[in-house]
Amino acid sequence: AQSVAQPEDQVNVAEGNPLTVKCTYSVSGNPYLFWYVQYPNRGLQFLLKYITGDNLVKGSYGFEAEFNKSQTSFHLKKPSALVSDSALYFCAVRDRASSASKIIFGSGTRLSIRP
């Protein structure tokens, strides 16, 4: 069975500082990994994904994530946080072994950037 964990409910960072939002996963095979962002009263928006190839994936709004197979992690990072990055972030995993497998979302991490 596949699962994904976001160990932090909330992450607080000062504007201009680097940020990291953690995600670990468990799948029986190899994963597809995704990050989505949800602003208040909005639907989720896709940020980036890992399929194969380079472990460092770059996405929208200056975000990037690093796939680490040995640690089964896919942490989201940004070198310099903006107040406008404040939102709810979801990590998601899908088992690539089956095209019918569903995507599983983590519990979400609320990112708060203080000016």
Added chain:
Amino acid sequence: DTAVSQTPKYLVTQMGNDKSIKCEQNLGHDTMYWYKQDSKKFLKIMFSYNNKELIINETVPNRFSPKSPDKAHLNLHINSLELGDSAVYFCASSQSGLAGSNEQFFGPGTRLTVL
């Protein structure tokens, strides 16, 4: 141009009533989904359709019935509404292929409140 649209945006109703939520996507995708997001922001898949065929049907009460008249539309009908059905319901779409590596596009959500 709205990619994934849902109507209504808000739905307030009494227990025991029957209601429907409509979803339409103009992205040309062949797969559509319904998700439920509870008050703690947990996101859980309910159903998925691929080319009008049901491919994912999670453990959802049979009071919930999806209907896909064509691959651009996926509606959700809920019978005999209960207090616990109160949540935000999101529709999403994606293009199948590459064993599920494609990202999903989410609608703005429908906030259902059952009184």
